[in-house]
Amino acid sequence: MTPEERSVLAGEFALGVLDGPERAQALRLLVADPGFAREVERWREHFAVWFAEFGEVEPDPGLEERILGALPGGAANDDAGRAVRLWRAVAGGASLAAAGLLAALLLQPERAAPPAPPRPAPAAPAPLVAALDPTPDAGGTLDAPLAAVFDRATGTLTLASAVDVPAGRAAELWTIAGDGVPRSLGVLGTGNRLTVRPEARGRLAAGVVLAVSVEPPGGSPTGSPTGPVVATGALSAV
Amino acid sequence: MASAPASTTAPDAARARLVEAIVATGGEDRAAFQRLYRLTRAKLFGICLRICGTREAAEDVLQDVYLIIWRRAGGYEPGRASPITWLATIARNRAIDWRRANPVRAAAGVEEAADVADARPDAAAGMLDAEEGRRLHLCLDQLEPPQRETIRTAFFGGVTYAELADRRGVPLGTMKSWIRRGLLRLRDCLRDDA
Structure with a gap:
């Protein structure tokens, strides 16, 4: 994967358009590759400016009580x-x-490389x-x-x-x-x-x-x- | 209970109030959590409603979102992310999870919430980094219209490539190529400005 492809995959993941095997591939990279994780984080920060454009809408007034009641409390x-x-x-x-x-x-x-070459360092x-x-x-x-x-x-x-x-x-x-x-x-x-x-x-x-x-x-x-x-x-x- | 004093309307004060409420919530302070809910419910519900499509689903998701916030608040690092970005990211990601798990209900509800998407920047805008915002908007303006529009639609709707292609009536490959080329150009543009 080239740096461009990797960056685009990070952007796609941050945007949320991936599903299925492509999303799984991104998840796997997120674990294995700190550079990829940083790149996802950077994209998220860029896109975050759009949060200002989501309109505000009041939820049902009863929801507050429902949520407060659902907090974990003392039921040890x-x-x-x-x-x-x-x-x-x-x-x-x-x-x-x-x-x-x-x-x-x-x-x-993950890659289209043929499986023929012997694995290094078995x-x-x-x-x-x-x-x-x-x-x-x-x-x-x-x-x-x-x-x-x-x-x-x-x-x-x-x-x-x-x-x-x-x-x-x-x-x-x-x-x-x-x-x-x-x-x-x-x-x-x-x-x-x-x-x-x-x-x-x-x-x-x-x-x-x-x-x-x-x-x-x-x-x-x-x-x-x-x-x-x-x-x-x-x-x-x- | 300290609900917003009338004198603190500046963005910095709003932001400080949110940070304080999140940090106190991390210490399992229920009053702070309730304060946080009252300060942010309309913003986060707007996000959930836009992505989930119906009030019923969005309210269920919003409940999950605040329970997640309750548990994660202790790990919030004020220096790393703006409070509203941190909260809104949890809401958006949880709403997207719901969409992925309920594709049929999600598709049916989209029209109901369509008008939520492009509201004008509101009070919460002040809590975000204005400089960052200008850069992204500047770079977006350089994209071809289909690239720009689909990237925006993907962000606001929380939809997959397949759904985007379906809505625009273009092949999946075309949709992927629009967004990928758009992201690549955005990346170059944002990097040049840095």
Whole structure:
């Protein structure tokens, strides 16, 4: 892809005209390429001047009360029960929506190069990717599937964008394998990155489910998720 | 509760009030959130209505938008984005998600909201960066009319290439080529001015 093509793709993505495999390609670049992400950001800033031209319209007066009533408030007990139910559902398999996005991410050929030339450096293992589907029952913390990439060479897990957690809370990442028991990978750090400790890296493999839960700062005090599970998706080899 | 004092009408004051309300909302301050809602609901509803097409859908989306704002406010960095841009981007992206998930309902509702699109710049204009705006408009003026119009339509309507081609009655490839050439020229123009 030439710099011009890349810039145009960033503009198309910021404008919102892409869908299907082209949108998936842009999403994948957004994760893999900080330069592309900056370019999308620049386009968004340019287009933002148009926001002034959207007219103002008053919504229904009753909406204010509806929204204030929908804010998460003190229902801690309920959250715990919901987390258990969600974990059962997650252990049963990743969602179809996530699988669909993943397929789009993986099946779209990025370049037209013939597959014939031998791959350089076969020693570097291919990354693992997952499309993390938001779990609506958790309170809609995410509003769109979130791409995750695990670089096996460096042990770094990167999410395409921030996970929204309430102030004073942290996003913790988990693996769930065949036994259905969530095991912590650690708390998501700055840059939406997490360096997985070397002894835990072996748990990241194709087919294993990756999940994100909202926890106290520093992570779950119990070793198991205590807060709502906000997104899940199965890992695949690229 | 501090609703807008009559004396603060200048853009800077409006902007400062918004920043304050977002930052306090990030600390789970419900009164600040309510203030933020009252200051911005009409602007954000205008965006949702324009893109979703019906009041019913736009109000559902607007509720989602404010719940997202409630959760994300703690991560808002005042130095990085203007408050209205930050809020409006959440509204536009959420409304576009709704359109992608409800293509049939979205297409039926477009006419109802068509007149919302090209309203004159309003009070919120003052919250945006005027200099940036002049540059974009200057560069847009250099585009061929079909390029300029389709890029604007895409932004205001939140529509895909396929929908744009359908509305203009041109092949998909033609639509893609208009927008891509337009974006390329915009990019060069915006870079030259920088």
